[in-house]
Amino acid sequence: MLRTTILKAGGVAAAGALLLLAWPGGQAGAASSSLRQLAEAKGIYFGTALTQSNLSNSTLTTLAAAQFDMVTPGNEMKWDTTEPSNGTYNFGPGDAIVSFAKAHSMRVRGHNLVWHSQLPSWVSSLPSNQVQAAMEAHITTEVTHYKGQLYAWDVVNEPFNEDGSLRSDAFTNAMGSGYIADALRTAHAADPNAKLYLNDYNIEGENAKSDAMYALVSSLKSQGVPIDGVGFESHFIEGQLPSSIKANMQRFTALGVNVAVTELDDRIQLPANSATLAQQATDYANVVNACLAVSGCVGVSQWGVGDADSWIPGAFSGYGAATMFDQNYQPKPAYDATVAALGGASGGGSSSASGSPSSSPSTSPSSSPSSSPSGGSAACKVTDAINAWNTGLTENITITNTGSAAINGWKLVFTLPSGQVVTNGWNATYAPTSGTVTATNVSYNGSLAPGASTTIGFQANHTGDTAAPTSFTLNGAVCGS
Known part of the structure; x- marks a missing residue:
């Protein structure tokens, strides 16, 4: 399988308080809580992967901060980035990911310390009798740099071939299978509080490769080697999840280690259609349900935030649409299915089969909603949450119809404090x-049944006043809070 080296595009480095409302793509009937809130209520985490380049895309990072509570750096902590030449370290890219995570109350999975891929040529060129020292120095230096800041490390990534044999690389050639135990011990010595994982793909079901991982973990445990968990990468093809994923998780946790779904995506042969998107939704729900059913499965992370930054199209020709959010970061049926699996109310992931929603968020006054307000007044409640940093902020506003009649088309009017200027919205x-x-509904959220809510939001620049508007009116009616 081609590997996770291509995460594309993305995000804004917005520091500030945690966004606690539903994701920025909220809409009528959509989830009333974010994935992170729902997962935390179930005792697990729900994470994503980010690259440094993602941090310049405000749509991506606003969604990531609202939806996810764990971050895995896509490339920024791999050996070719952190130690491109012997003894010369570069932690700037990884630090940027950690800073973003801290600013949004997200934890970080370190990825990764030892891997045959994205390995600088100088490591592979070392004489065999120097590889162990180089590996130990690399692990010690990197783990020490991030000591106390990371939840976990993928200490060794993808050690096995498909038949269950160990890969032949610089580490096995120099140290044999013993390099894995040595790497774990070295990482533990540098940060005794970080959770230490082995991570691989195609080990989600019971097969030769997962049997080899199981035997390795069993052996490491019997030797007293510090290992806390096994990561199931979970790069799936729509409709092809292994039926034994739950049983496989259970046999690993019976060894006394945790398991985690670390790089989930579910690629679809393009163009996607309603049937394949529905199957993808079922696949996502099945993965989440398996994790929830196994004591010791600690969380699920999607590899990337949405289809626009997914690595899949660049690695698998003809495939894509592999995540819960489409090219415009709008929810797909897989999002609703995941929300439902986590115990939340859902009903908004209805983007078209091509991956493009029927209407894109906009700040343009020329954009026209699909329906005009009915003209009647509305009984309403508004809650909002602001996430502010140096010169910017995001605000999420949840509108609830508290009346007894449906609202068909709405306009929400509010006054921004002096110095606040909207730069983009959703x-x-x-x-x-x-x-x-005036915020006017778009095509998919113009109708609010009695008791229904929708969440809208925007990003704005400010000159110092980060307060929320003091009043809101919906179709002329003053909304309570």
């Missing part, structure tokens, strides 16, 4: 971008 059109602003 799930509504915003005009003007400062002063008294």
Whole structure:
């Protein structure tokens, strides 16, 4: 299988308080809580992968911060980035990911310390009698740099071939299978509190490769080697999940280690259609349900935030649409299915089969909603949450219809504090971008049944005043809080 080296595009480095409301793509009937909230309520985490380049895309990072509570760096902690030449270290890219995570109350899975791929040529060129010292120095230096800041490390990544034999690489050639125990012991010595994992793909079901991992973990445990968990990467093809995933998780946890789904995606042969998207939704729900059913499965992480930053199209020709969010970071049926599996209410992942929603978020006053307000007043409640940093902020606003009649088309009016200027928004059109602003529904969230809610939001620049608007009116009616 081609590996996770291509994460594309993405995100804004927005420091600040944790976004606690539903994800920025919330809409009528959509989840009332984020994946992170629902997962935490079940005692697990729900994470994602980010690269440094993702941190310049505000849509991506706003969604990531709202939805996920764990971050795995896509490439920034791998050997070719952190020690490109012998003894010369570069932790800047990894530090940027850690800073983003800290700013949004997210934990970090370190990925990874020892891997045959993305390995600088200088390591492979070392004489065999120097490889162990280089490996130990690399692990010690990197783990020490991040000591106390990371939840876990993928200490050794992808050690096995498909038949269960160990890969032939610089480490096995120099040290045999003993390099794995040595790597774990070295990482533990550098940070005794970090959880230490072995991570691999195609070990999700019971097969020769997972049998080899099982035997290795059993042997390491019997030797007293520090190992806390096994990562199931879970790069699936739509409709092809192994039926033994739950049983396989259970046999590993019976050894006294945790398991985690570390790099989940579920690729679809393009173009996607309603049937393949529905199957993908079932696949996602099955993965989450398996984790929830196994005591010792600690969490699930998707590899990437949405289809727009997924590695799949660049690695598997003709495949894509592999995540819960489409090219515009709108929810797909897999999102709703995941929410439901986590015990939440859902019903908004309805983007088209091509991956493009029927309407994109916009701040342009020329964007027209699919329906006009009915003209009647509305009984409503509004809650909002602000995430502010140096000169910017994001605000998520949840509108609830508290009346007894449906609202068909709405306009929410509020006044921004002086100095706040909307730069982009989601799930509504915003005009003007400062002063008294009118947010108008878009195509998918114009109808609010009695008791229904929708979440909209925007990013804004500010000059120091980061307060929320003091009042909101919906179709002319003042909303309570």
